Amino acid sequence: MAVKYKEIAERLEHDIRSGTFNQVKKLPTEEELMKQFNVSRNTIRKAVSQLVHRGYVYQVQGSGLFLREESSADYINLGSLRGLTQDLSAKSIETNIMDLCVLEADEGLAAQLRCAPGTKLYYLKRLRIVDKEPFSIEISYFKKEIVPYLNEEIASNSVYEYLIEDLQLHIGFADKVISCEKVDASSAELLHIEPDNPALIIENTVCLANGTIFEWSKSIFHFRKAKILNRINFK
Template sequence: MKLPKYKQIASDIQGLVDTQKLGAGDLLPTEKELMSQYDVSRVTIRKALAELESQEVIVRISGKGTYINGSKARRNALELKGFLEDIHAQGKQPSSRVLDFKLTMADASLAQKLSIEINMPVYAITRLRLINDEPEILEHTFMPAMLFPELSIDIMNTSKYEYIEKDKGLKIALSRETVVAEVADQQLADTLNVEVGYPLIKVMSIGELEDGTCFEYSENYFTSKQFSFEIMARR
């Protein structure tokens, strides 16, 4: 089914943002210029802009114009990307701090999630993910040691996905994710620089390689101060 014209225009502008042809703070053409560019009415352009504004893609400032919004990084829940790739693509500065890195043995619950035997060695890694030096995500990740025997703190301070695909030559296929609401306890509050009771988004994910092998189980706590989730359903 063909999308309405205003949705096509909104999708076109979103595509320019996703491909970095438009970045945070860039000024969009005026309504009149967009009307001429797309050969549509002012009503159609305003509906397209309203669609983008509702998704926090743009911000309209009275008397100044319409700008690409730089206030929040966005994560497309249907498009699997690494944190660094996601944030760099949106004009922000991502970084990671490894808070804990150890080798442990998989208990029954973790073994089931990773499809491995109980007591097999796994890396247990805790990372703090930051956007523009502000804490945004606390990540607890478990990875089978047999897949990544040379895994190190240095590697986990950079891009996990880049290491897996470029250094190891493995192909990541998908991530099975469960999203729930959570409130910050004292430990989460201290780590993420929020108040106790602050509402968080908890995402539990199991990552699979192209051959079906599970390469990680992760629990991520998002503050959503600088990060929003996008789910797009098409009919």
């Protein structure tokens, strides 16, 4: 990571998360940060705008740079790539692999992934267990052309860590569709809830930085245990 503004943003994010500014609830001024990191003002402003987007701070013209309140509960964060591991860091997380194989896209999957029917895909179904209780079911399809190899060991840990660090994929953007349904019988059993109970659903279409779709997934969450937090900035 040779990029200055990203390094500064990561450094500040780390400091915020470890409570460095909790007393004053305020970050140093832009001028102080310029001196501290020995970079130009625009570079500081670019680093800070990353923290704003991630929901850590807000800027007030003429006044300063303030910490946003920490969210007390454990929420799922839509914007993070690392998924549950980072969001629910205080909890114990286990993963059961229910299924992992290569298959060929049918009409429906081909439409979701914008590829020809018959395209080879990795199919992965996992049960996520948080604090010893079933939390969610995650069903993912990856284009094999882009993710040429996957095994149970990788799928038991963070798939995205593997995609980014080992396969060196550049992940660009995603569409997430959030909805709510009655849970089907087999999912109800896995999640230890009654059939016809509600379930929170996230369908996720993920693209590389160059715009190519490489994953489509559907996650089914236990309706009492999962809440999603989204921090929005206007302006």
